[in-house]
Amino acid sequence: MELKKFLAEKGVGTALVSVFGAIETASKIVQGEVSRAGLGADIFGAKGSENIQGEEQQKLDVYADECFIKEFRACGQVAGLASEEQDNALQFDESLNGDYIIMIDPLDGSSNIDVNVAIGTIFAIYKRISDNGSELEDGDFLQAGKHQVAAGYVNYSVSTQLVLSTGNGTHIFTLDPKSGEYRLINENVQFPADGKVYSINEVNLDDFDDNLKRYAQHCKDKRKADGKRMYTGRYIGSLVADFHRNLLKGGIYVYPATVDSPKGKLRLLYECNPMSFLAVNAGGKGSDGTQDILEIEPTELHQRCPFYVGSPVMMDEAIG
Ligand code: P6P
Secondary structure (H helix, E strand, O other): OEHHHHHHHOOOOHHHHHHHHHHHHHHHHHHHHHHHHHHOOOOOOEEEEEOOOOOEEEHHHHHHHHHHHHHHHHHOOEEEEEEOOOOOOEEOHHHOOOOEEEEEEEEEOHHHHHHOOOEEEEEEEEEOOOOOOOOOOHHHHOOOHHHOOEEEEEEEOOOEEEEEEOOOOEEEEEEEOOOOEEEEEEOOOOOOOOOOEEEOOHHHHHHOOHHHHHHHHHHHHOEOOOOOEOOEEOOOOOHHHHHHHHHHHOOEEEEOOOOOOOOOOOEHHHHHHHHHHHHHOOOOEEEOOOOEHHHOOOOOOOOEOOEEEEOHHHHHHHHO
16 A cells, blocks of 8 residues: 555545655655665765764765755645754744644764665654744744654665654555555554664773663673573664664664763654654654653753663663
8 A cells, every 4th residue: 555545544634644745755856866876976975064963964964854855845734844954943934834843864874875774764743832824933843752743764775665653553665666656564563572682882881871781781691591692783873774673573772871972872853752753653662761752851952862762671671
């Protein structure tokens, strides 16, 4: 079943279906450019600028940001957007009557572009709080993750997949290159309750708090009845790719506070919240190590937080 038909059958209103239409269009354009990267097109490498995080922007980062902004503006249902690649939130004056607010990381893991590793777009969708037609306010963007009306990611990999939830399960669509349609391949996907994969950058091991050091050692020490290791490490350096594998096979992803990133590296509004929304809708959990991510009341657009997400049994073992 193709995307828009599925959403309509799930009772998703036409305005939100239109927002997903914008995501569909922009993701196909970005996928086309990502796939060209291997042809040596002049889209490799750094753009020579930095985003607000002081991170070197890749040419495809900026390209993806521009694509999604253009399509969200054009759909007429989005009043404003905040992006990892934009210092400040954007107000779409031409659609101030739109109901929706978008938080987006247009191309996460983009440092992997040059080495042909899977990368992704991550998005969260909220209803605006201020009156329709009025100027947007900070509160429209600084909403706790539990108020998301939808979230998802695009995984630009072996195939291009769109994983989304509108609060009624998490569903996987694959882009059919022949028809150009996203087709449903896995409805109401569920995290395996437990798993054998942990995704942590252990270079930071000395920075982990005692509880996480305990958990990492547990994963190294645990043996099956036959004496073989219970767990294995898989860390690709691309959140979407690591999350997607763990969603299907069972696993946990952790990016804790470190010396380099004392508040954690990942951003609450356009990485941790949408990935946690998807996880919870697939029977998994998302936490900052002390509380449910979706309960955190944001104070800044680009704020970071420690991030644990994955299979519920592993999450309970990791957080204790
Ligand atoms: P490190 C990519 O920059 C990213 O935001 C995630 O996609 C990824 O999991 C993480 O950072 C990798 O960070 O510090 O381990 O290289």
